[in-house]
Amino acid sequence: MQTLGAKLDHVSPGRVEISLIPRPEVSQQRGFVHAGAVSAIADTAAGYAALSMMPMDRGVLTTEFKINLLAPATGECIAARGRVVKAGRKLTLAQTEVFAQSGGKERLIALLTATLMAIEGRDGIAD
Amino acid sequence: MQTLGAKLDHVSPGRVEISLIPRPEVSQQRGFVHAGAVSAIADTAAGYAALSMMPMDRGVLTTEFKINLLAPATGECIAARGRVVKAGRKLTLAQTEVFAQSGGKERLIALLTATLMAIEGRDGIAD
Amino acid sequence: MQTLGAKLDHVSPGRVEISLIPRPEVSQQRGFVHAGAVSAIADTAAGYAALSMMPMDRGVLTTEFKINLLAPATGECIAARGRVVKAGRKLTLAQTEVFAQSGGKERLIALLTATLMAIEGRDGIAD
Amino acid sequence: MQTLGAKLDHVSPGRVEISLIPRPEVSQQRGFVHAGAVSAIADTAAGYAALSMMPMDRGVLTTEFKINLLAPATGECIAARGRVVKAGRKLTLAQTEVFAQSGGKERLIALLTATLMAIEGRDGIAD
Numbered sequence: 001m002q003t004l005g006a007k008l009d010h011v012s013p014g015r016v017e018i019s020l021i022p023r024p025e026v027s028q029q030r031g032f033v034h035a036g037a038v039s040a041i042a043d044t045a046a047g048y049a050a051l052s053m054m055p056m057d058r059g060v061l062t063t064e065f066k067i068n069l070l071a072p073a074t075g076e077c078i079a080a081r082g083r084v085v086k087a088g089r090k091l092t093l094a095q096t097e098v099f100a101q102s103g104g105k106e107r108l109i110a111l112l113t114a115t116l117m118a119i120e121g122r123d124g125i126a127d
Numbered sequence: 128m129q130t131l132g133a134k135l136d137h138v139s140p141g142r143v144e145i146s147l148i149p150r151p152e153v154s155q156q157r158g159f160v161h162a163g164a165v166s167a168i169a170d171t172a173a174g175y176a177a178l179s180m181m182p183m184d185r186g187v188l189t190t191e192f193k194i195n196l197l198a199p200a201t202g203e204c205i206a207a208r209g210r211v212v213k214a215g216r217k218l219t220l221a222q223t224e225v226f227a228q229s230g231g232k233e234r235l236i237a238l239l240t241a242t243l244m245a246i247e248g249r250d251g252i253a254d
Numbered sequence: 255m256q257t258l259g260a261k262l263d264h265v266s267p268g269r270v271e272i273s274l275i276p277r278p279e280v281s282q283q284r285g286f287v288h289a290g291a292v293s294a295i296a297d298t299a300a301g302y303a304a305l306s307m308m309p310m311d312r313g314v315l316t317t318e319f320k321i322n323l324l325a326p327a328t329g330e331c332i333a334a335r336g337r338v339v340k341a342g343r344k345l346t347l348a349q350t351e352v353f354a355q356s357g358g359k360e361r362l363i364a365l366l367t368a369t370l371m372a373i374e375g376r377d378g379i380a381d
Numbered sequence: 382m383q384t385l386g387a388k389l390d391h392v393s394p395g396r397v398e399i400s401l402i403p404r405p406e407v408s409q410q411r412g413f414v415h416a417g418a419v420s421a422i423a424d425t426a427a428g429y430a431a432l433s434m435m436p437m438d439r440g441v442l443t444t445e446f447k448i449n450l451l452a453p454a455t456g457e458c459i460a461a462r463g464r465v466v467k468a469g470r471k472l473t474l475a476q477t478e479v480f481a482q483s484g485g486k487e488r489l490i491a492l493l494t495a496t497l498m499a500i501e502g503r504d505g506i507a508d
Binding site for chain 3: 384385406407415416417418420421422424425442443444445446447448449450
């Protein structure tokens, strides 16, 4: 997340928001934030949402995710909102909506669904 | 790709290989390459594979992808091999296998399937 | 849908509900409704949701979908609720939640995300 | 599978082929085999491929799958070829290519990737 310049804006049980201010390092030629960076913050928001509902000694690893990229990632800020769809002891399903914010408005630019696996200890955590 | 330190190793029509030498900037606590970085090089390999079969004046955008993360991304080198499954005028389906190389051996660590949309000009290209 | 014994319970712009009463023909050994039948009603609910927001002379075809199967499909009724996430001229993203109803309660058993393509005429429609 | 009229043509360790002769019951208006039926045989081929590499006392359940539908399912026969991508003790990743056969030729019409979970006993098996 540090490499991307993203920051954690909000955490409550089962809900997380991560935001990213578009910079040249995470953008492609046209100035859109790169799909890889959008996916990374979306996956991270899903992971933290899952983590937020687990005991302190657990970590999570993404086992699979799917993302639909609906519109170019442009604007003043890219916000990824993750929420837990179903929490399980072993596997958690989470979903993240990614919005592009511009001039006080926001529009949905991506939707991610991820399966997260709980792991013992904080080792290997998908931070 | 520059931000991640990845490099393009091979391009032929419909096939592309991208590699990444694990560095702290793209890794999480345990030293595994972050899932976000694995996804980014896998998606990029799929995108370039699609692009390699198109006229020079076309670009591509990822419209959706799915990745299964099978094992931790550790080793001397992470290699993403993309290939076109079905090339279309508008939409191309591509797949990338990601391998972790270590001590002369390699093992499959991730499998990505992506839909790429052809776009006019080189604008907005998924680089 | 007829082959599966499913019925359309509700249609409003962007929202559709389809239900299925479990029968031996669509179940596996243990009496769970087969994953294939769950996927089929979930995909159909997404398709009708997309269709409900289009002009009368359009049809839809599923170009890709992803489903997470969270729990066995058992109970008195299986209800699939589809909604449009983002409607586009060419492509629509829709999502379906599938619930198993039993003793007045319901629990989420599957989540599907689908991309639907608009087609001219009603030919080839994903019914 | 019986409801769909599909049959198992080939099983070897890690590889399975299932075929379906198009009939009105599994087709939509235009005579294409319904996406739900294509998905069902593709998922089943992936499930049997996973099962073929497990001890006799194990069953499998699909936990998630993703399918890209590339072309209409028309022709004399629809053949789904499943293979294991990575076999694990708990989770197996499998992939199925679906072909439409017509006049001695075949073309790829769908690609499915599935995660299958091993279960104890033959209970709940995804047949």
